[in-house]
Amino acid sequence: MEIQTSEVFLQQIKAGKRFIPIALDVADAKIKWLDFEQYHFYEGFFHKSHRVFSILKRNKLDYMITSLDILLEDFISEGCLYPSGFIFHASRSGSTLLSKVLAKSAENHVISEGEALNSIWRYFEERKKTAALSDDDKKKIYKNLVMAMGRPGLKAHKRYFVKFTSFNILFFEFIHAVFPDVPAIFMSRDTNDILKSFSKRQPGWLQPDNLVLLNTAANANAQMIVESFFATARKYQPKTLLPVDYKNLTPELLPVILKHFNAETDSKQLSLMQKQFAFDSKVEFNQKKFNPS
Numbered sequence: 001m002e003i004q005t006s007e008v009f010l011q012q013i014k015a016g017k018r019f020i021p022i023a024l025d026v027a028d029a030k031i032k033w034l035d036f037e038q039y040h041f042y043e044g045f046f047h048k049s050h051r052v053f054s055i056l057k058r059n060k061l062d063y064m065i066t067s068l069d070i071l072l073e074d075f076i077s078e079g080c081l082y083p084s085g086f087i088f089h090a091s092r093s094g095s096t097l098l099s100k101v102l103a104k105s106a107e108n109h110v111i112s113e114g115e116a117l118n119s120i121w122r123y124f125e126e127r128k129k130t131a132a133l134s135d136d137d138k139k140k141i142y143k144n145l146v147m148a149m150g151r152p153g154l155k156a157h158k159r160y161f162v163k164f165t166s167f168n169i170l171f172f173e174f175i176h177a178v179f180p181d182v183p184a185i186f187m188s189r190d191t192n193d194i195l196k197s198f199s200k201r202q203p204g205w206l207q208p209d210n211l212v213l214l215n216t217a218a219n220a221n222a223q224m225i226v227e228s229f230f231a232t233a234r235k236y237q238p239k240t241l242l243p244v245d246y247k248n249l250t251p252e253l254l255p256v257i258l259k260h261f262n263a264e265t266d267s268k269q270l271s272l273m274q275k276q277f278a279f280d281s282k283v284e285f286n287q288k289k290f291n292p293s
Contacts, residue, residue, distance in 0.1 A: 001065050003030060006073055009066050013079070018153050019064055021145060022050055024119035026126055031070065031116070035062040038153045042103040044096040044281060046114040068123065072140055077147035081109060081160035083179060085261035088241070089187035090229045091166035092197040094249040097281035098187065099163045101254065104276045105269045106156040111149045112163040118205070120145055121171060139178045146179070159263050167205050169229050176240065183261045186233040189246035191226055198222055251277045 012019065012035075019033040034050065041049040054061060070076060089095035096112070103110040111117075120142060127133045133141075150160040168175070169186065176184070198206070206222055220228070233241055242260050244253070251274035258264050265273075 001063065003065050003067060006066070006070050006075075009033075009064065009070060010075055012064065013075075017062070018151050020149055020151055021114070021116040022046075024068065024116050024123060026119055026123045029068040029123070031066050031068050033064045033066065035064075036153055040103070040106060040154055040157075041110055041112070042100065043112075044100040044103070045112050049112075068141075071144040071148070072137060073144075076144040079151065080147045081150040081152050081157065083146060083150065083162055083182045084108075084159040084263050085161050086175070086179070086182055086184040087161065087163040087187065088169045088172065088184060088233070089163075089166050090169075090189060090191075090194060090226055090233075091203055092194050093187040093189040094244075094246045094281070095163050095166075095187045097249065097277070098257070099161070100279075100281060101273045101276040102161050104273045105265065106154055107158050107265065107269060108263075109150060109152055109154075109157045109160045110163065111161070113165045114149055114162075116145060116149070117162070117168070118165050121168075139174075142174070143178050159261075161261070165205055166203070166229060167225075169232050172232060172236070172241065176236075183242070184240065185242040185244050185257065185260065187244045187246065187249070188230065188233070191223065191230070193246075194226055195223055 009019070017035045018037055019035050021031050022034045023032040024030070025032070034053075036049075036053060039049070039053045039056075043049045043052060087095050087098060099110050099112040102108045103112075124133065124138055146162065149162070152160075172184075202222075206225070233243070242257075244257065254274055255264070255270065258270075
């Protein structure tokens, strides 16, 4: 697929295209974009939203590829929603459920573990070898990437939440420096329960050669890495990074979380979101009451 110029991309955006980054090619410094049109992301994972949208469109999709340097352009964030809240977590700690709870309201655009938001760290690490990016450039690229994923599709969309893949907590200092005014939470769970969940299905990011884990020891195992998530989160005060324990994740806690995000809503939308607690967080439409105990 041919790489398009910034001018062509801008024309497409002005024409109403809802291009959102779906993948980064780190080696060739390219971004693959997809026009998600008016699709509302409700699935709890970005890759699932991509798959469902592709099925609905019968794979008649409008893709575009640009240079990654387009994220240094000011126009990229125009018309995009500013983040209302960030969800960090220690993995297997209820973050998928919370994402789906928030997405139950058409007022909330939710990006959950977007691949581009993971690959950007590898890109920064690669560019470090050539010293080609200043700190300011890195911050601008990151800010525009997050903003670009907040391109709204519905007129009802007025808030934008991002759930990060768990290891992103290791980069919280950088993320907070780029978005110092965005409220954030850290969802946790008993470490043994997390590791027990890993034994059933290992997370995709837990690979020995994963460059994003360079902040941990070279011989780090899953327990050491998870403990590093907790250690990083403990560095911050609740007003900066509100701790949320898996055991306390109930419909009654939702108003507290929304208040922290400065995203309080009316009783109708609140009730709608709270009903999502009655459904399985992993399997769509499987009614299974969430039991945090």
